[in-house]
Amino acid sequence: MGRVVASAPGKLILFGEHFVVKGYRAIATSVNLRARVDVEETSGSWVEFHSPTLNLKSRVPLDLGGFHGEFEVYVEILRALRREGYSIVPHRVVLESEMPVASGLGSSAATSVAYALAYTALLGDPLGRDELLRISFEGEKVAHGRPSGIDNTIATLGGTVVYRRGDKPTPVNAVIPEDYTFIVADTGLKRSTRDVVEHVLKVAEMLGEAGEYVYLAADRIVEKALKALETGDMRLLGSLMYVNHGLLVAMGASNLALDTLVNIARVKGALGAKLTGAGWGGCMIVLAERGKAKAIVEELERHARMVRPVSIHVPGALIETL
Numbered sequence: 001m002g003r004v005v006a007s008a009p010g011k012l013i014l015f016g017e018h019f020v021v022k023g024y025r026a027i028a029t030s031v032n033l034r035a036r037v038d039v040e041e042t043s044g045s046w047v048e049f050h051s052p053t054l055n056l057k058s059r060v061p062l063d064l065g066g067f068h069g070e071f072e073v074y075v076e077i078l079r080a081l082r083r084e085g086y087s088i089v090p091h092r093v094v095l096e097s098e099m100p101v102a103s104g105l106g107s108s109a110a111t112s113v114a115y116a117l118a119y120t121a122l123l124g125d126p127l128g129r130d131e132l133l134r135i136s137f138e139g140e141k142v143a144h145g146r147p148s149g150i151d152n153t154i155a156t157l158g159g160t161v162v163y164r165r166g167d168k169p170t171p172v173n174a175v176i177p178e179d180y181t182f183i184v185a186d187t188g189l190k191r192s193t194r195d196v197v198e199h200v201l202k203v204a205e206m207l208g209e210a211g212e213y214v215y216l217a218a219d220r221i222v223e224k225a226l227k228a229l230e231t232g233d234m235r236l237l238g239s240l241m242y243v244n245h246g247l248l249v250a251m252g253a254s255n256l257a258l259d260t261l262v263n264i265a266r267v268k269g270a271l272g273a274k275l276t277g278a279g280w281g282g283c284m285i286v287l288a289e290r291g292k293a294k295a296i297v298e299e300l301e302r303h304a305r306m307v308r309p310v311s312i313h314v315p316g317a318l319i320e321t322l
């Protein structure tokens with residue numbers, strides 16, 4: 001009986017969330033919070049899923065028919081692999097993530113990517129990067145309805161990229177001086193990415209031409225942010241984060257909890273802060289000078305469920321145990 005463990009990183013969208021859905025650019029980076037999936041071949045006629053993080057277990061028949069539930073994303077991964085010619089053998093899957101679920105950090109995508117890689121490695125034919133991107137995207141469709149593809153792209157490739165829907169991601173040579181750090185804070189509020197995306201699209205449609213100007217402004221922010229990242233201009237990068245958050249607020253993606261955390265960070269001297277991911281809860285990110293990070297973290301902890309300094313631009317999906 002074989003066993004494989006694979007992992008993939010979560011993501012932070014630094015700029016461009018929601019706007020990327022309509023074909024504009026976004027900048028995303030991998031973060032040192034990872035999902036790990038342990039796949040072990042078993043006997044019998046089932047695929048067994050277990051999520052210790054969520055305290056959930058389920059069994060799925062090998063024909064994969066008629067299953068709907070918490071693990072449907074991963075069943076869809078198997079269906080996609082079967083269409084590619086992979087066999088479905090009995091196996092046990094343990095899914096764990098260092099990221100809060102439904103928080104905007106890409107936990108479902110990272111887990112999907114790690115699962116697809118681990119399972120195909122178990123069969124002796126691990127997916128290459130292009131195939132891993134394509135197969136994991138099938139799981140994202142189940143999770144989010146109309147995904148941009150950015151989450152599974154970062155989980156697969158790692159690093160920092162400029163992403164435009166339908167185009168090949170472009171790597172970014174991000175320069176983050178040692179005197180600066182990023183902080184992630186989780187509101188603890190869960191929400192459906194699908195619902196937020198649909199809401200923002202409706203707002204954009206209602207605004208018509210005015211909405212298009214908002215999207216164009218967001219794209220110009222991405223352009224300036226690229227230069228700031230490549231030159232290590234953290235003060236400009238932080239200012240652009242605040243402006244990007246303002247555009248997301250205008251389009252209805254934020255809420256009081258997120259705005260409160262952003263304002264706390266600003267008052268405590270952060271260079272920049274914004275929501276990351278879909279919004280309506282989930283996480284926000286802060287860019288700060290290291291000397292001010294401790295005070296910012298302590299104040300955010302009064303209002304957030306989880307606050308954590310993080311590293312960005314980490315490696316993508318990889319096999320940890322074979």
